Amino acid sequence: MVTFTQTNIFSQWKLLQVILQDEYLSDKYNAAGTPVERVKFYKLRSSLPHHSLSCCLLVATVAVAGIFIRPTFLAFAFPPVFFWLQRGLGSKIIGLGVFHLRILIFTLSAIPATVIFIVIDSFYYGYLTVNEICEFKIGLDNFVVTPLNFLKYNMNTDNLSKHGLHPRYLHFLVNVPLLYNVLGLMSLGAVLSLVYRGVRRKWSDLPRVQSIIGLMTSSFFIPILVLSIFPHQEARFLIPVTLPVIFLHSQRIRHISNTEQRCHEKGTAYNITFSRGSRRSMLLTLWYFINLVLTIFFGFLHQGGVYSLSTHLAAEMRLKPRLTALHLVTSHTYSLPLFFLQQTNSRRSLFNRQTGKRYHLARQFYSYEMGSTPLEVVHMKLHTLLEICELKKNEKRLDYRLYLALPASLMEEFYVTASNLTADLDFSVEKVFYPHVSTEALPDIFHLLSDECMNYDTQTYCERETLYLSPLKFLSRFVQQFGLTLIRIRR
Known part of the structure; x- marks a missing residue:
């Protein structure tokens, strides 16, 4: 675009x-x-x-x-x-x-x-x-x-509910500032200023329809307004408005305070100086800082454990026998990108020259995305998959491995839910991948400050020291919440 x-x-x-x-x-x-x-x-x-x-x-x-x-x-x-x-x-x-x-x-x-x-x-x-x-x-x-x-x-709202429903003002109030921070807020302020001038009938203060300012302003405002009609709104949908935002407002945070002209024999040279203490320089510094913070968050922390999980499973699948199927259930986190596993296409028809027949390679990896469904439903899904895998193992002698990928912040709830259900699941923590921040399951700080905690190793409750007596332990437990836990499910 x-x-x-x-x-x-x-x-x-x-x-x-x-x-x-x-x-x-x-x-x-x-x-x-x-x-x-x-x-x-x-x-x-x-x-x-x-x-x-x-x-x-x-x-x-x-x-x-x-x-x-x-x-x-x-x-x-x-x-x-x-x-x-x-x-x-x-x-x-x-x-x-x-x-x-x-x-x-x-x-x-x-x-x-x-x-x-x-x-x-x-x-x-x-x-x-x-x-x-x-x-x-x-x-x-x-x-x-x-x-x-x-x-x-x-x-159809029912269809969009499968992908997530959002308020219709999310693009304007959240996604634009999230993508463009200072420039996004300036863009929204400029649109509100134009609306105010239109309401006051100050037509001479509005940009001409045939001007480049009119084109860029409409290229920013109209797409966001149209996309706001649909209740499913993601920030990536607004990436094409990058050009209008930069064209209209980038010069507002970059201020040239002084220009000195010097003449030489070969021509004219210009010495440009920037005002470090000006308001626009402060905005530029703020813009750099916010972009640096968001780069670290979205580039390394947000869903950061998904890549480590995929490389771990890819290495495991290369070591295991080819007849072993691997089943992965993901909950409250992004689904695993399948191309990281480098698996052969099981839908492709191959030809055997010796027998003269066509065949398909056995599928080795199965992924089940549970989204943000309650952990009780996740446990029932694991119980159903375990029964199906055990049945295939007994009938066709096909070995399997069943895993659950869950944010570490939900591990205590997972143990509590498992103890309340009658389904007999034997599970153990295979590995925890750090860092991993899942906005669908942020740590509950108030719960971390409570008097009890779950000991994940022994699966028993233990008394917690108060925060002022052991701040390092609290900080350690808090940091451990930002991980992606891989749980092995057995019968």
């Missing part, structure tokens, strides 16, 4: 230059006093490249491709495409008729790419086959419109 906007702006600038030259030559042509001058300006005007419908097919095709790849692309593409369509509007040579003609041609230019993508998706998902085309048994049910299915799925 950023590249699309940059290309659009560059194309827009070149076309505006052509429009200005066309308008200039048109005025010169009308003011010419002799036929010779009229012919001269007419030839110069005719030599200019055609600008009104230039690149219309290309821009429409790119827009359609983006929408089929990710339908929310429409929210990000609308401001630059509209800005591109109304270029030169209000000049002497371009009126509303030309603007409406551009919209019509742009819509027609999008039809070929739309049909091609619908046919490709219909073949890919098996709704349309060559035999049906040959027999002319084609109906509307044979075609798949991916963006339409995307909208139908996301308009």
Whole structure:
């Protein structure tokens, strides 16, 4: 999306230059006093490249491709495409008729790419086959419109609840400051300022629709407003607004206080100094500090144990026999990226030259994501998987290993839940991976300050020393909460 906007702006600038030259030559042509001058300006005007419908097919095709790849692309593409369509509007040579003609041609230019993508998706998902085309048994049910299915799925709150429901103000109040911190707050403040000017009807203080400020402001505000309609909101959805945020507000935190000009024989040199004590320098320092903190948190601490867990399991699977299946249940943490395990594709059909038959490799790894479901449900899932694995082991003599990946902050609750349930599960801590911060299961500080604690090694309760008598022990227990525990489940 950023590249699309940059290309659009560059194309827009070149076309505006052509429009200005066309308008200039048109005025010169009308003011010419002799036929010779009229012919001269007419030839110069005719030599200019055609600008009104230039690149219309290309821009429409790119827009359609983006929408089929990710339908929310429409929210990000609308401001630059509209800005591109109304270029030169209000000049002497371009009126509303030309603007409406551009919209019509742009819509027609999008039809070929739309049909091609619908046919490709219909073949890919098996709704349309060559035999049906040959027999002319084609109906509307044979075609798949991916963006339409995307909208139908996301308009259903029950579907979004599987991925997590968020308040609709999350993008504005949390995700924008989280992604851009100081710049994000400035962007939101600028939008509120524009809304205030609009309410007060100070139209002269608002940016012009055809200005670059108007384009960048709408490219920031409109996509976030559209995405806020859906109750599932993640910060990564807003990454395409990076370009407008930087373009509009980066200069506000970087202040040039003094410029000295010095002349030399070969030219002019400029000595630029920055004011260290200015307010903008303080904002820049704050911006650096927040980015450093967030880099450490999201780059190393947040879900940091997932990578260590994946490398541990990958090494274990390389050592174990190939007929051993490994089952991993994840709770209150991210699911394990399967590509880290470097497993062969069990769905791929292979051919045995000796027997002349096709076969599939046995699947070695099974992953079960439980999300933030209660630990009672996780225990029942483990009990069910254990019964299934034991049955396959007795019937087919296939060995197995069953693991649970759980944040260390939930270990005490896991033990308590296991003792309250009747399911006979034998489990032991295989390894704990540090650091690992799971926002779905942050440590309960008030519980850590209570009078009792769980001894994970002996699975018995022990009395805890008060905080002021043993602060180092409390700090040690607190730090140990930020880990990812791998639990081996047995019968």
